Amino acid sequence: MSDKPEEPAPKKKGKMKKILVAVLGAGILIGGGVGAGLYAAGSGLIGGGAHAGPAEDPNKPKLVPKSEQKHAGEGGEGGEGGGEHGGGGEGEGEAAASENHGAPTPAGSGGEKFASNYYAMEKDFTSNLQESVHVVQVGVAVSTPYDDKVITNLKTNDIAVRSAILMALGDTTEDQVFSSDGKKLLQKRLVAAINQVLKEKEGFGGISNVYFTNFVVQ
Template identity: 65%
Template sequence: MSDKKDDKEAAPAKKKGGMMKLIIIIVGGLVIVGGGVGAGVYAATSGMLGGGKHGAEAENGYKLVPKSEQKRISAAAGEGGEGHGSGGGGEAPPPGQGGDQYASNYYTMDKEFTSNLQDSVHFIQVGIAISTPYDDTVITNLKTNEIAVRSAILMTLSDTTEDQVFTNQGKQILQKRLVKSINDTLKQKEGFGGIGNVYFTNFVVQ
């Protein structure tokens, strides 16, 4: 009789243990799935999956312009005419390998810059054009703060040595210094830089 009673008591215990294992397996599966979804959302919002700041919307609402939307010269419009992508008369180039991911939005500063070189009897005169991968908001910021930007450029030029203006390597270093000084000025004034590169449209040392 006692053996039969023990068997009856063991049966519910086994059922209860099996249920606990099943619950643990289900909960564990939900945790794994939830963690995977959370990781995917984090990766997308942080830019790891092509979203975040490197997607259509960039930092502080400044928009990166896709290469397909780059402004292009229209042959039909003649000099000064602009087309946008394949519309507006300008034809988009055939797809190829490499190249920049985003368009280059250019702005040429009206007046040239003239400055003495550091510890030198020579002076430098340069024309400057600026490019940004962002939309026209950055160019608007540049125009709005052009006086402050011109001052920053002149100070950078006056802090340049002869060694940096007589070699291509030195000129490339000067380009990077100018990019930094312009971006620093725009960050101070507008909270965002956005300048990608500086180009010399004229470069004279006398």
């Protein structure tokens, strides 16, 4: 009959509104949390900031500006300029040095930008010359614009380095040892040979120059 009471509809609508409000509220909270996280990361509060680069390897040798150079007798290795190369020489100069066996970057008329760390290798090297009856005997010293880690790597791999030097000397001709240009070319070959060993053993070369402390042809 027409007197039967109808089902109340407003309650269902009220429940739906509550569900929608709850969903929207959760979405706002989640969105706000994500936005706050992104803001914190971008401002450097989380993860070192947007400009944070890769962590620097603490074991990698460092270039040392001349201003931080030690004086002889303060930890140098067999020569003047035995200074350690601190972190102040990073940037374009360090990148250029790394690409050129660790050679220092020239600083115009004022000389080289980085200090030189010298080390004289123990014992002379004696080798037959290529296709010759002559024998060459040389004393070898090296220099690096990096800190003592390069010298330490050189000492650690002394046997392998000495072998590489002897092989390079064995490939040397008479023409090279009897002329200044030939000796300069031999210096460059020895630099490459030493750095190749250090890169294979330690992952880093760093030797910029080789010097002859003794040079005798017999």
